[in-house]
Amino acid sequence: MIRAEAITKLFHDKKRGEIVAVNKLSFACKSGMILGVLGLNGAGKTTALRILATLLKPSSGTAFINNIDVVKYPDKAKAQIGFISSDTGLYRRLTPREIVGYFGELYGISRQESAIRLKEYSEILGMDDFLDTKVDKLSTGQKQKVSITRTMLHNPPILIMDEPTAGLDIVASAHIVELIRRAKSQNRAIIFSTHIMHEAQRLCDEILIIHNGMATRNGTIEKLRMETGIEDLDQIFLDSVGDLD
Protein backbone atom coordinates (compact mmCIF):
# COMPACT_ATOMS: atom_id res chain seq x y z
CA MET A 1 0.00 0.00 0.00
CA ILE A 2 1.28 3.43 -1.02
CA ARG A 3 -0.16 6.55 0.56
CA ALA A 4 0.90 10.13 -0.15
CA GLU A 5 -0.34 12.76 2.27
CA ALA A 6 -0.23 16.33 1.01
CA ILE A 7 3.29 16.07 -0.33
CA THR A 8 4.75 19.38 -1.50
CA LYS A 9 8.13 19.97 -3.04
CA LEU A 10 9.75 23.34 -3.59
CA PHE A 11 12.88 23.80 -5.66
CA HIS A 12 14.98 26.92 -5.52
CA ASP A 13 16.21 27.72 -8.97
CA LYS A 14 18.59 30.64 -9.55
CA LYS A 15 16.92 31.70 -12.78
CA ARG A 16 13.33 30.69 -12.22
CA GLY A 17 13.13 31.47 -8.53
CA GLU A 18 11.00 29.21 -6.35
CA ILE A 19 9.34 26.32 -8.18
CA VAL A 20 6.43 24.41 -6.70
CA ALA A 21 7.10 21.10 -8.42
CA VAL A 22 4.56 19.17 -6.37
CA ASN A 23 1.72 20.92 -4.59
CA LYS A 24 -0.16 19.23 -1.68
CA LEU A 25 -0.51 16.00 -3.57
CA SER A 26 -2.43 13.16 -1.89
CA PHE A 27 -3.23 9.76 -3.34
CA ALA A 28 -3.17 6.08 -2.49
CA CYS A 29 -2.54 2.77 -4.22
CA LYS A 30 -3.51 -0.56 -2.65
CA SER A 31 -1.80 -3.90 -3.10
CA GLY A 32 -2.76 -5.62 -6.32
CA MET A 33 -3.59 -2.28 -7.89
CA ILE A 34 -1.96 -0.27 -10.63
CA LEU A 35 -2.05 3.51 -10.35
CA GLY A 36 -1.11 5.45 -13.47
CA VAL A 37 0.22 8.97 -13.03
CA LEU A 38 -0.48 11.14 -16.05
CA GLY A 39 0.85 14.60 -16.67
CA LEU A 40 2.53 16.82 -19.20
CA ASN A 41 6.27 17.36 -19.15
CA GLY A 42 7.14 19.29 -16.02
CA ALA A 43 3.88 18.42 -14.28
CA GLY A 44 5.76 16.97 -11.31
CA LYS A 45 5.51 13.23 -11.95
CA THR A 46 9.21 12.49 -11.49
CA THR A 47 9.42 14.66 -8.39
CA ALA A 48 6.40 12.96 -6.80
CA LEU A 49 7.70 9.46 -7.52
CA ARG A 50 11.18 10.35 -6.29
CA ILE A 51 9.65 11.46 -3.01
CA LEU A 52 7.91 8.09 -2.71
CA ALA A 53 11.17 6.32 -3.47
CA THR A 54 12.96 8.44 -0.78
CA LEU A 55 15.31 9.97 -3.34
CA LEU A 56 13.96 13.43 -2.51
CA LYS A 57 12.66 14.76 0.78
CA PRO A 58 9.30 16.53 0.58
CA SER A 59 9.26 20.18 1.66
CA SER A 60 6.09 19.33 3.57
CA GLY A 61 3.73 16.40 3.90
CA THR A 62 4.87 12.79 3.81
CA ALA A 63 4.19 9.43 2.25
CA PHE A 64 3.85 5.93 3.63
CA ILE A 65 5.13 2.74 2.10
CA ASN A 66 3.36 -0.16 3.78
CA ASN A 67 2.85 2.22 6.69
CA ILE A 68 6.53 3.16 6.87
CA ASP A 69 7.04 6.93 6.85
CA VAL A 70 9.45 7.70 3.98
CA VAL A 71 10.67 10.87 5.64
CA LYS A 72 11.42 9.28 8.99
CA TYR A 73 12.64 5.88 7.88
CA PRO A 74 13.92 6.18 4.32
CA ASP A 75 16.26 3.19 4.55
CA LYS A 76 13.49 0.92 5.86
CA ALA A 77 11.08 2.16 3.20
CA LYS A 78 13.63 1.56 0.41
CA ALA A 79 13.81 -2.12 1.30
CA GLN A 80 10.10 -2.43 0.37
CA ILE A 81 10.40 -0.61 -2.94
CA GLY A 82 11.45 -1.66 -6.40
CA PHE A 83 12.31 1.54 -8.26
CA ILE A 84 12.87 1.83 -11.98
CA SER A 85 12.94 4.89 -14.19
CA SER A 86 14.32 5.96 -17.51
CA ASP A 87 17.22 7.29 -15.44
CA THR A 88 18.09 4.13 -13.53
CA GLY A 89 21.01 2.91 -15.58
CA LEU A 90 23.21 -0.15 -15.21
CA TYR A 91 26.96 -0.32 -14.68
CA ARG A 92 28.37 -0.68 -18.16
CA ARG A 93 31.58 -2.40 -17.18
CA LEU A 94 29.90 -5.09 -15.08
CA THR A 95 28.04 -8.20 -16.21
CA PRO A 96 24.36 -8.85 -15.37
CA ARG A 97 25.47 -11.54 -12.92
CA GLU A 98 27.81 -9.13 -11.13
CA ILE A 99 25.16 -6.41 -11.02
CA VAL A 100 22.57 -8.74 -9.55
CA GLY A 101 25.13 -10.01 -7.02
CA TYR A 102 25.97 -6.44 -6.05
CA PHE A 103 22.40 -5.32 -5.47
CA GLY A 104 21.65 -8.62 -3.75
CA GLU A 105 24.37 -7.79 -1.21
CA LEU A 106 23.04 -4.26 -0.73
CA TYR A 107 19.55 -5.64 -0.11
CA GLY A 108 21.00 -8.09 2.37
CA ILE A 109 20.09 -11.15 0.32
CA SER A 110 22.38 -14.14 0.74
CA ARG A 111 24.58 -15.16 -2.16
CA GLN A 112 22.75 -18.43 -2.75
CA GLU A 113 19.38 -16.74 -2.59
CA SER A 114 20.31 -14.07 -5.12
CA ALA A 115 21.76 -16.74 -7.42
CA ILE A 116 18.44 -18.59 -7.23
CA ARG A 117 16.47 -15.45 -8.04
CA LEU A 118 18.77 -14.59 -10.90
CA LYS A 119 18.15 -18.08 -12.31
CA GLU A 120 14.39 -17.65 -11.94
CA TYR A 121 14.33 -14.32 -13.73
CA SER A 122 16.79 -15.52 -16.31
CA GLU A 123 14.37 -18.32 -17.19
CA ILE A 124 11.32 -16.10 -17.26
CA LEU A 125 12.94 -13.32 -19.29
CA GLY A 126 15.40 -15.40 -21.30
CA MET A 127 18.74 -13.96 -20.14
CA ASP A 128 20.88 -17.10 -20.07
CA ASP A 129 22.89 -16.12 -23.13
CA PHE A 130 24.20 -12.87 -21.80
CA LEU A 131 24.49 -13.23 -18.01
CA ASP A 132 28.27 -12.96 -18.26
CA THR A 133 28.49 -10.37 -20.99
CA LYS A 134 29.34 -6.82 -19.97
CA VAL A 135 26.30 -4.53 -20.02
CA ASP A 136 28.10 -2.31 -22.51
CA LYS A 137 27.64 -4.96 -25.16
CA LEU A 138 23.93 -5.61 -24.53
CA SER A 139 20.99 -4.38 -26.59
CA THR A 140 18.40 -2.02 -25.08
CA GLY A 141 15.96 -4.91 -24.66
CA GLN A 142 18.56 -7.07 -22.93
CA LYS A 143 19.49 -4.20 -20.61
CA GLN A 144 15.84 -3.73 -19.79
CA LYS A 145 15.58 -7.35 -18.70
CA VAL A 146 18.56 -6.88 -16.40
CA SER A 147 17.01 -3.71 -14.99
CA ILE A 148 13.77 -5.56 -14.30
CA THR A 149 15.68 -8.28 -12.49
CA ARG A 150 17.52 -5.65 -10.48
CA THR A 151 14.19 -4.00 -9.56
CA MET A 152 12.47 -7.24 -8.53
CA LEU A 153 15.47 -8.91 -6.89
CA HIS A 154 14.43 -8.24 -3.29
CA ASN A 155 10.83 -9.19 -4.00
CA PRO A 156 9.47 -5.72 -3.23
CA PRO A 157 5.77 -5.39 -2.35
CA ILE A 158 5.78 -1.90 -3.87
CA LEU A 159 6.82 -0.97 -7.40
CA ILE A 160 7.52 2.63 -8.38
CA MET A 161 8.14 3.19 -12.06
CA ASP A 162 8.83 6.59 -13.57
CA GLU A 163 8.13 6.56 -17.31
CA PRO A 164 9.62 3.08 -17.53
CA THR A 165 8.88 2.74 -21.23
CA ALA A 166 10.29 6.14 -22.25
CA GLY A 167 12.89 5.76 -24.98
CA LEU A 168 12.35 2.02 -25.35
CA ASP A 169 11.50 0.19 -28.53
CA ILE A 170 8.35 -1.94 -28.81
CA VAL A 171 10.06 -5.14 -27.67
CA ALA A 172 11.64 -3.55 -24.61
CA SER A 173 8.38 -1.78 -23.67
CA ALA A 174 6.59 -5.10 -23.94
CA HIS A 175 8.87 -6.52 -21.25
CA ILE A 176 7.88 -3.66 -18.97
CA VAL A 177 4.18 -4.12 -19.63
CA GLU A 178 4.58 -7.81 -18.87
CA LEU A 179 6.43 -6.98 -15.65
CA ILE A 180 3.61 -4.69 -14.56
CA ARG A 181 0.93 -7.30 -15.28
CA ARG A 182 2.84 -10.00 -13.46
CA ALA A 183 3.48 -7.73 -10.49
CA LYS A 184 -0.24 -7.03 -10.23
CA SER A 185 -1.05 -10.73 -10.24
CA GLN A 186 1.51 -11.10 -7.44
CA ASN A 187 -0.50 -8.63 -5.39
CA ARG A 188 2.07 -5.85 -5.41
CA ALA A 189 1.12 -2.18 -5.33
CA ILE A 190 2.29 -0.55 -8.54
CA ILE A 191 2.53 3.10 -9.39
CA PHE A 192 3.83 4.22 -12.72
CA SER A 193 3.96 7.48 -14.62
CA THR A 194 3.53 7.92 -18.32
CA HIS A 195 2.43 10.40 -20.86
CA ILE A 196 1.22 7.68 -23.22
CA MET A 197 -2.52 7.56 -22.74
CA HIS A 198 -3.32 4.15 -24.23
CA GLU A 199 -0.64 2.56 -22.04
CA ALA A 200 -2.42 3.92 -18.98
CA GLN A 201 -5.83 2.93 -20.29
CA ARG A 202 -4.67 -0.62 -20.97
CA LEU A 203 -3.00 -1.25 -17.64
CA CYS A 204 -4.28 0.96 -14.90
CA ASP A 205 -6.95 0.38 -12.31
CA GLU A 206 -6.82 4.00 -11.31
CA ILE A 207 -5.54 7.19 -12.87
CA LEU A 208 -4.04 10.26 -11.24
CA ILE A 209 -3.79 13.28 -13.49
CA ILE A 210 -1.44 15.98 -12.27
CA HIS A 211 -0.93 19.44 -13.64
CA ASN A 212 1.47 22.05 -12.30
CA GLY A 213 2.14 19.80 -9.34
CA MET A 214 -1.48 19.49 -8.35
CA ALA A 215 -3.88 16.57 -8.69
CA THR A 216 -6.66 17.53 -11.10
CA ARG A 217 -8.34 14.10 -11.32
CA ASN A 218 -7.99 10.88 -9.40
CA GLY A 219 -9.95 7.64 -9.69
CA THR A 220 -10.93 4.75 -11.92
CA ILE A 221 -11.40 5.46 -15.59
CA GLU A 222 -15.13 4.95 -15.03
CA LYS A 223 -15.11 7.56 -12.32
CA LEU A 224 -13.22 10.04 -14.51
CA ARG A 225 -15.71 9.46 -17.34
CA MET A 226 -18.60 10.12 -15.00
CA GLU A 227 -17.01 13.24 -13.56
CA THR A 228 -16.17 14.79 -16.88
CA GLY A 229 -18.88 13.37 -19.04
CA ILE A 230 -16.22 12.57 -21.62
CA GLU A 231 -15.74 9.09 -23.02
CA ASP A 232 -12.25 9.30 -24.52
CA LEU A 233 -9.33 9.26 -22.05
CA ASP A 234 -7.25 11.51 -24.29
CA GLN A 235 -10.00 14.10 -24.13
CA ILE A 236 -10.39 13.62 -20.38
CA PHE A 237 -6.69 14.30 -20.01
CA LEU A 238 -6.75 17.41 -22.15
CA ASP A 239 -9.78 18.63 -20.20
CA SER A 240 -8.00 17.98 -16.91
CA VAL A 241 -4.92 19.95 -17.85
CA GLY A 242 -7.06 22.88 -18.91
CA ASP A 243 -6.14 22.64 -22.56
CA LEU A 244 -9.58 21.92 -23.96
CA ASP A 245 -11.44 24.71 -25.66
Place this chain on the structure above:
Amino acid sequence: MSKVWTIYRKELLDILRDRRTIISMVVIPIVLFPAMTIGFSALVSMQLKKSQAEIQKISVDGAENFPELLDRLEKAKELEVAPSTDYRLAITQKKLSAAIVIPDSADLKIQSGDSAEIDVYFDAAEVKSEFAKDKVLKILSEFADSIIAKRLETLGAKPEMLRPLPIKSHNIASEEKMSGFVLAIFLPYMIIILTMIGATYPAIDLTAGEKERGTLETILASPASRFDIAAGKFLTIFTASIITALLSVTSLTATIGLGIASFAEMGQSPIAFRMQPLAFVVLVILMIPVSCLFSSVLMTISLFAKSYKEAQSYITPAMFVVILPAMVSFIPGVELDFKLSIVPIVNVSLVAKEALMGNFRWGYLVSVFLSTALLASIAVFVAKRQFEREEVLFRI
Protein backbone atom coordinates in the same frame (compact mmCIF):
# COMPACT_ATOMS: atom_id res chain seq x y z
CA MET B 1 29.61 -0.67 7.42
CA SER B 2 29.35 -3.90 5.46
CA LYS B 3 27.55 -1.92 2.76
CA VAL B 4 30.50 0.45 2.50
CA TRP B 5 32.71 -2.58 1.88
CA THR B 6 30.29 -3.95 -0.73
CA ILE B 7 30.19 -0.61 -2.55
CA TYR B 8 33.95 -0.19 -2.29
CA ARG B 9 34.64 -3.59 -3.84
CA LYS B 10 32.21 -3.01 -6.67
CA GLU B 11 33.47 0.50 -7.45
CA LEU B 12 37.05 -0.71 -7.46
CA LEU B 13 36.20 -3.54 -9.85
CA ASP B 14 34.31 -1.08 -12.00
CA ILE B 15 37.12 1.46 -12.35
CA LEU B 16 39.80 -1.21 -12.74
CA ARG B 17 37.97 -2.45 -15.83
CA ASP B 18 38.44 0.95 -17.37
CA ARG B 19 41.49 1.43 -19.51
CA ARG B 20 41.65 5.12 -18.65
CA THR B 21 41.99 4.38 -14.94
CA ILE B 22 44.70 1.82 -15.56
CA ILE B 23 46.65 4.29 -17.66
CA SER B 24 46.48 7.14 -15.17
CA MET B 25 46.89 4.94 -12.10
CA VAL B 26 49.46 2.36 -13.21
CA VAL B 27 51.07 3.00 -16.56
CA ILE B 28 51.90 6.68 -16.27
CA PRO B 29 53.46 6.58 -12.77
CA ILE B 30 55.53 3.48 -13.60
CA VAL B 31 56.74 4.56 -17.00
CA LEU B 32 57.09 8.30 -16.53
CA PHE B 33 60.19 8.46 -14.32
CA PRO B 34 62.39 5.95 -16.14
CA ALA B 35 61.30 7.34 -19.49
CA MET B 36 61.99 10.89 -18.42
CA THR B 37 65.37 10.15 -16.90
CA ILE B 38 66.50 7.89 -19.72
CA GLY B 39 65.27 10.35 -22.28
CA PHE B 40 66.78 13.32 -20.56
CA SER B 41 70.17 11.84 -19.80
CA ALA B 42 70.42 10.26 -23.23
CA LEU B 43 69.75 13.62 -24.75
CA VAL B 44 72.24 15.40 -22.53
CA SER B 45 75.05 12.91 -23.00
CA MET B 46 74.43 12.73 -26.73
CA GLN B 47 74.73 16.48 -26.98
CA LEU B 48 77.79 16.47 -24.77
CA LYS B 49 79.61 13.78 -26.70
CA LYS B 50 78.80 15.45 -29.94
CA SER B 51 80.07 18.84 -28.86
CA GLN B 52 83.15 17.43 -27.16
CA ALA B 53 84.26 15.18 -29.96
CA GLU B 54 83.83 17.81 -32.57
CA ILE B 55 86.74 19.97 -33.63
CA GLN B 56 85.75 23.56 -33.05
CA LYS B 57 86.59 26.20 -35.60
CA ILE B 58 87.93 29.45 -34.28
CA SER B 59 89.36 32.49 -35.98
CA VAL B 60 92.34 34.50 -34.80
CA ASP B 61 92.32 38.15 -35.70
CA GLY B 62 95.72 39.84 -35.51
CA ALA B 63 97.56 36.51 -35.42
CA GLU B 64 100.69 38.20 -36.83
CA ASN B 65 100.84 40.28 -33.63
CA PHE B 66 101.65 37.23 -31.54
CA PRO B 67 102.94 34.21 -33.50
CA GLU B 68 103.74 32.26 -30.35
CA LEU B 69 100.12 32.40 -29.20
CA LEU B 70 98.88 31.43 -32.67
CA ASP B 71 101.25 28.51 -32.55
CA ARG B 72 99.77 27.31 -29.25
CA LEU B 73 96.21 27.62 -30.56
CA GLU B 74 97.05 25.74 -33.74
CA LYS B 75 98.65 22.93 -31.76
CA ALA B 76 95.51 22.41 -29.66
CA LYS B 77 93.92 19.16 -30.75
CA GLU B 78 90.26 20.10 -30.63
CA LEU B 79 90.66 23.49 -32.21
CA GLU B 80 91.06 24.45 -35.81
CA VAL B 81 92.13 27.94 -36.70
CA ALA B 82 90.22 29.15 -39.72
CA PRO B 83 90.38 32.47 -41.49
CA SER B 84 87.43 34.79 -41.19
CA THR B 85 86.66 38.33 -42.18
CA ASP B 86 83.52 38.93 -40.14
CA TYR B 87 83.84 36.70 -37.09
CA ARG B 88 80.71 38.07 -35.34
CA LEU B 89 78.53 37.07 -38.26
CA ALA B 90 80.35 33.77 -38.63
CA ILE B 91 79.67 32.93 -34.97
CA THR B 92 75.96 33.74 -35.23
CA GLN B 93 75.79 31.67 -38.39
CA LYS B 94 77.54 28.86 -36.52
CA LYS B 95 80.38 28.77 -39.06
CA LEU B 96 82.76 29.59 -36.22
CA SER B 97 82.54 28.59 -32.59
CA ALA B 98 84.66 31.39 -31.22
CA ALA B 99 86.96 34.18 -32.27
CA ILE B 100 90.09 35.68 -30.72
CA VAL B 101 91.33 39.17 -31.32
CA ILE B 102 94.98 39.91 -30.55
CA PRO B 103 95.90 43.61 -30.32
CA ASP B 104 98.75 45.26 -32.27
CA SER B 105 102.29 44.41 -31.20
CA ALA B 106 101.07 42.16 -28.44
CA ASP B 107 104.23 40.08 -28.41
CA LEU B 108 106.43 43.17 -28.04
CA LYS B 109 104.33 44.30 -25.07
CA ILE B 110 104.66 40.93 -23.40
CA GLN B 111 108.42 40.86 -24.00
CA SER B 112 108.73 44.29 -22.40
CA GLY B 113 106.89 43.11 -19.32
CA ASP B 114 103.63 44.84 -20.21
CA SER B 115 100.17 43.26 -20.69
CA ALA B 116 98.10 42.77 -23.82
CA GLU B 117 94.33 42.47 -23.75
CA ILE B 118 92.97 39.48 -25.65
CA ASP B 119 89.31 39.55 -26.71
CA VAL B 120 87.41 36.29 -27.00
CA TYR B 121 84.08 36.28 -28.80
CA PHE B 122 81.54 33.49 -28.38
CA ASP B 123 77.84 32.78 -28.16
CA ALA B 124 76.83 31.77 -24.63
CA ALA B 125 73.51 30.44 -25.90
CA GLU B 126 75.29 27.77 -27.96
CA VAL B 127 76.73 24.76 -26.20
CA LYS B 128 79.41 24.28 -28.88
CA SER B 129 80.50 27.88 -28.65
CA GLU B 130 80.71 27.59 -24.86
CA PHE B 131 82.99 24.60 -25.23
CA ALA B 132 85.21 26.38 -27.70
CA LYS B 133 85.44 29.39 -25.40
CA ASP B 134 86.36 27.16 -22.44
CA LYS B 135 89.14 25.53 -24.45
CA VAL B 136 90.46 28.85 -25.67
CA LEU B 137 90.44 30.26 -22.14
CA LYS B 138 92.28 27.22 -20.88
CA ILE B 139 94.98 27.60 -23.50
CA LEU B 140 95.23 31.32 -22.81
CA SER B 141 95.55 30.89 -19.09
CA GLU B 142 98.19 28.15 -19.48
CA PHE B 143 100.05 30.46 -21.77
CA ALA B 144 99.74 33.31 -19.28
CA ASP B 145 101.06 31.03 -16.53
CA SER B 146 104.11 30.16 -18.59
CA ILE B 147 104.74 33.87 -19.18
CA ILE B 148 104.45 34.58 -15.45
CA ALA B 149 106.80 31.74 -14.66
CA LYS B 150 109.41 33.11 -17.07
CA ARG B 151 109.07 36.63 -15.65
CA LEU B 152 109.45 35.40 -12.10
CA GLU B 153 112.49 33.39 -13.09
CA THR B 154 114.22 36.48 -14.47
CA LEU B 155 113.42 38.20 -11.18
CA GLY B 156 114.77 35.22 -9.27
CA ALA B 157 111.44 34.58 -7.54
CA LYS B 158 109.47 31.38 -6.96
CA PRO B 159 105.98 30.97 -8.41
CA GLU B 160 104.63 30.53 -4.85
CA MET B 161 105.28 34.23 -4.32
CA LEU B 162 102.15 34.88 -6.30
CA ARG B 163 100.06 32.25 -4.52
CA PRO B 164 100.63 32.69 -0.83
CA LEU B 165 97.30 31.08 0.08
CA PRO B 166 96.51 28.23 -2.23
CA ILE B 167 92.84 27.40 -1.59
CA LYS B 168 91.23 24.01 -1.96
CA SER B 169 87.52 23.71 -1.23
CA HIS B 170 86.00 20.49 0.10
CA ASN B 171 82.37 19.56 -0.51
CA ILE B 172 81.04 17.77 2.55
CA ALA B 173 77.54 17.16 1.19
CA SER B 174 76.70 13.48 1.49
CA GLU B 175 76.32 11.49 -1.66
CA GLU B 176 72.55 11.31 -1.06
CA LYS B 177 72.36 15.03 -0.80
CA MET B 178 74.41 15.69 -3.87
CA SER B 179 72.71 13.07 -5.96
CA GLY B 180 69.28 13.92 -4.71
CA PHE B 181 69.72 17.59 -5.33
CA VAL B 182 68.73 17.84 -8.95
CA LEU B 183 65.97 15.28 -8.58
CA ALA B 184 64.77 16.73 -5.30
CA ILE B 185 63.99 19.97 -7.03
CA PHE B 186 61.34 18.67 -9.33
CA LEU B 187 60.34 15.25 -8.06
CA PRO B 188 58.09 16.49 -5.23
CA TYR B 189 56.19 18.37 -7.87
CA MET B 190 55.89 15.31 -10.09
CA ILE B 191 54.66 13.11 -7.25
CA ILE B 192 52.08 15.65 -6.07
CA ILE B 193 50.71 16.11 -9.57
CA LEU B 194 50.60 12.39 -10.28
CA THR B 195 48.78 11.73 -7.01
CA MET B 196 46.20 14.26 -8.07
CA ILE B 197 45.90 12.87 -11.59
CA GLY B 198 45.48 9.39 -10.10
CA ALA B 199 42.42 10.60 -8.19
CA THR B 200 40.95 12.70 -10.98
CA TYR B 201 39.69 10.08 -13.35
CA PRO B 202 37.98 7.82 -10.78
CA ALA B 203 36.52 10.88 -9.02
CA ILE B 204 34.81 12.02 -12.20
CA ASP B 205 33.82 8.55 -13.28
CA LEU B 206 32.19 7.63 -9.97
CA THR B 207 30.19 10.84 -9.59
CA ALA B 208 29.47 12.98 -12.65
CA GLY B 209 30.05 9.92 -14.84
CA GLU B 210 27.38 8.03 -12.90
CA LYS B 211 24.96 10.91 -13.20
CA GLU B 212 25.53 10.91 -16.94
CA ARG B 213 24.97 7.15 -17.19
CA GLY B 214 22.01 7.23 -14.80
CA THR B 215 23.54 4.78 -12.36
CA LEU B 216 23.64 7.26 -9.49
CA GLU B 217 19.86 7.17 -9.21
CA THR B 218 19.94 3.37 -9.22
CA ILE B 219 22.28 3.21 -6.25
CA LEU B 220 20.50 6.02 -4.39
CA ALA B 221 17.26 4.02 -4.64
CA SER B 222 18.93 0.97 -3.09
CA PRO B 223 19.02 0.49 0.70
CA ALA B 224 22.60 1.78 0.82
CA SER B 225 22.54 5.02 2.78
CA ARG B 226 24.05 8.18 1.34
CA PHE B 227 26.86 7.82 3.83
CA ASP B 228 27.58 4.26 2.64
CA ILE B 229 27.68 5.46 -0.95
CA ALA B 230 29.86 8.48 -0.19
CA ALA B 231 32.26 6.41 1.91
CA GLY B 232 32.50 3.59 -0.66
CA LYS B 233 33.21 6.02 -3.45
CA PHE B 234 35.66 8.08 -1.43
CA LEU B 235 37.63 4.98 -0.46
CA THR B 236 37.78 3.88 -4.09
CA ILE B 237 39.09 7.23 -5.28
CA PHE B 238 41.52 7.34 -2.39
CA THR B 239 42.77 3.86 -3.25
CA ALA B 240 43.38 4.84 -6.86
CA SER B 241 45.19 7.98 -5.77
CA ILE B 242 47.36 6.29 -3.15
CA ILE B 243 48.24 3.49 -5.58
CA THR B 244 49.31 6.15 -8.07
CA ALA B 245 51.39 7.84 -5.38
CA LEU B 246 52.94 4.54 -4.25
CA LEU B 247 53.75 3.47 -7.78
CA SER B 248 55.29 6.80 -8.65
CA VAL B 249 57.42 6.90 -5.50
CA THR B 250 58.46 3.27 -6.08
CA SER B 251 59.19 3.83 -9.71
CA LEU B 252 61.19 6.89 -8.79
CA THR B 253 63.19 5.01 -6.16
CA ALA B 254 63.84 2.15 -8.55
CA THR B 255 64.87 4.53 -11.28
CA ILE B 256 67.35 6.21 -8.99
CA GLY B 257 68.48 2.92 -7.48
CA LEU B 258 69.21 1.36 -10.83
CA GLY B 259 71.30 4.35 -11.67
CA ILE B 260 69.40 5.10 -14.79
CA ALA B 261 69.14 8.62 -13.60
CA SER B 262 72.27 10.42 -14.56
CA PHE B 263 71.45 14.05 -14.78
CA ALA B 264 74.77 15.00 -13.29
CA GLU B 265 76.68 12.48 -15.34
CA MET B 266 77.93 15.12 -17.75
CA GLY B 267 79.72 12.61 -19.88
CA GLN B 268 82.66 11.78 -17.63
CA SER B 269 82.08 10.60 -14.08
CA PRO B 270 78.75 8.86 -13.58
CA ILE B 271 77.49 9.67 -10.12
CA ALA B 272 75.50 6.83 -8.66
CA PHE B 273 72.23 8.18 -7.34
CA ARG B 274 71.07 6.89 -4.04
CA MET B 275 67.96 7.67 -2.06
CA GLN B 276 67.70 6.79 1.60
CA PRO B 277 65.05 4.14 2.33
CA LEU B 278 63.80 6.53 4.99
CA ALA B 279 62.99 9.08 2.30
CA PHE B 280 60.81 6.48 0.61
CA VAL B 281 58.90 5.79 3.83
CA VAL B 282 58.51 9.49 4.59
CA LEU B 283 57.23 10.23 1.09
CA VAL B 284 54.67 7.44 1.25
CA ILE B 285 53.37 8.49 4.68
CA LEU B 286 53.21 12.08 3.56
CA MET B 287 51.19 11.17 0.48
CA ILE B 288 48.40 9.57 2.55
CA PRO B 289 46.80 12.84 3.72
CA VAL B 290 47.63 14.42 0.37
CA SER B 291 45.73 11.64 -1.43
CA CYS B 292 42.85 12.02 1.02
CA LEU B 293 42.70 15.72 0.34
CA PHE B 294 42.78 15.36 -3.45
CA SER B 295 40.26 12.51 -3.43
CA SER B 296 37.68 14.35 -1.37
CA VAL B 297 38.10 17.71 -3.11
CA LEU B 298 37.91 16.14 -6.56
CA MET B 299 34.93 14.03 -5.52
CA THR B 300 33.11 17.12 -4.24
CA ILE B 301 33.79 19.09 -7.39
CA SER B 302 32.79 16.31 -9.76
CA LEU B 303 29.71 15.34 -7.78
CA PHE B 304 28.42 18.83 -8.37
CA ALA B 305 28.85 18.49 -12.15
CA LYS B 306 26.14 16.86 -14.24
CA SER B 307 28.40 15.34 -16.84
CA TYR B 308 31.91 14.15 -17.44
CA LYS B 309 32.65 17.22 -19.54
CA GLU B 310 31.33 19.64 -16.98
CA ALA B 311 33.41 18.00 -14.27
CA GLN B 312 36.53 18.29 -16.39
CA SER B 313 35.86 21.95 -17.00
CA TYR B 314 35.77 22.54 -13.21
CA ILE B 315 38.80 20.40 -12.47
CA THR B 316 41.15 21.92 -15.02
CA PRO B 317 41.33 25.31 -13.24
CA ALA B 318 41.47 23.50 -9.89
CA MET B 319 44.62 21.76 -11.15
CA PHE B 320 46.42 25.07 -11.26
CA VAL B 321 45.61 25.71 -7.63
CA VAL B 322 47.76 22.64 -6.97
CA ILE B 323 50.34 22.94 -9.73
CA LEU B 324 51.54 26.42 -8.76
CA PRO B 325 52.21 25.81 -5.06
CA ALA B 326 53.69 22.39 -5.90
CA MET B 327 56.25 24.20 -8.03
CA VAL B 328 57.74 25.93 -5.01
CA SER B 329 60.46 23.28 -4.87
CA PHE B 330 61.81 24.77 -8.12
CA ILE B 331 62.54 28.10 -6.49
CA PRO B 332 66.07 28.16 -5.10
CA GLY B 333 66.43 29.48 -1.60
CA VAL B 334 62.85 28.89 -0.45
CA GLU B 335 63.39 27.10 2.84
CA LEU B 336 60.82 25.39 5.01
CA ASP B 337 59.92 27.34 8.13
CA PHE B 338 57.02 27.04 10.51
CA LYS B 339 54.76 29.36 8.52
CA LEU B 340 55.41 27.57 5.25
CA SER B 341 54.97 24.22 6.94
CA ILE B 342 51.25 24.89 7.30
CA VAL B 343 50.68 26.23 3.78
CA PRO B 344 48.93 23.41 1.90
CA ILE B 345 50.85 21.74 -0.96
CA VAL B 346 53.76 24.21 -0.57
CA ASN B 347 54.62 22.46 2.69
CA VAL B 348 54.47 18.99 1.13
CA SER B 349 56.59 20.07 -1.81
CA LEU B 350 59.27 21.61 0.41
CA VAL B 351 59.40 18.85 3.01
CA ALA B 352 59.53 16.19 0.28
CA LYS B 353 62.42 18.05 -1.33
CA GLU B 354 64.32 18.03 1.96
CA ALA B 355 63.62 14.34 2.50
CA LEU B 356 64.86 13.50 -0.97
CA MET B 357 68.09 15.31 -0.16
CA GLY B 358 68.47 13.21 2.97
CA ASN B 359 67.49 15.99 5.33
CA PHE B 360 64.79 15.00 7.82
CA ARG B 361 63.54 17.71 10.12
CA TRP B 362 61.01 15.82 12.17
CA GLY B 363 59.29 18.83 13.71
CA TYR B 364 58.42 20.16 10.29
CA LEU B 365 57.52 16.73 8.96
CA VAL B 366 55.00 16.31 11.76
CA SER B 367 53.61 19.79 11.26
CA VAL B 368 53.24 19.23 7.50
CA PHE B 369 51.57 15.88 8.07
CA LEU B 370 49.17 17.17 10.70
CA SER B 371 48.17 20.32 8.84
CA THR B 372 47.54 18.34 5.65
CA ALA B 373 45.62 15.70 7.59
CA LEU B 374 43.46 18.38 9.21
CA LEU B 375 42.70 19.93 5.85
CA ALA B 376 41.97 16.49 4.40
CA SER B 377 39.49 15.72 7.20
CA ILE B 378 37.65 18.96 6.52
CA ALA B 379 37.56 18.10 2.82
CA VAL B 380 36.25 14.58 3.57
CA PHE B 381 33.54 16.07 5.76
CA VAL B 382 32.52 18.53 3.03
CA ALA B 383 32.43 15.71 0.47
CA LYS B 384 30.19 13.65 2.73
CA ARG B 385 27.85 16.61 3.17
CA GLN B 386 27.51 16.99 -0.60
CA PHE B 387 26.12 13.47 -0.80
CA GLU B 388 23.28 14.53 1.49
CA ARG B 389 22.31 17.49 -0.66
CA GLU B 390 19.50 16.90 -3.16
CA GLU B 391 20.38 20.02 -5.10
CA VAL B 392 23.80 18.53 -5.77
CA LEU B 393 22.72 14.94 -6.48
CA PHE B 394 19.74 15.92 -8.62
CA ARG B 395 21.06 19.12 -10.10
CA ILE B 396 19.35 20.01 -13.37
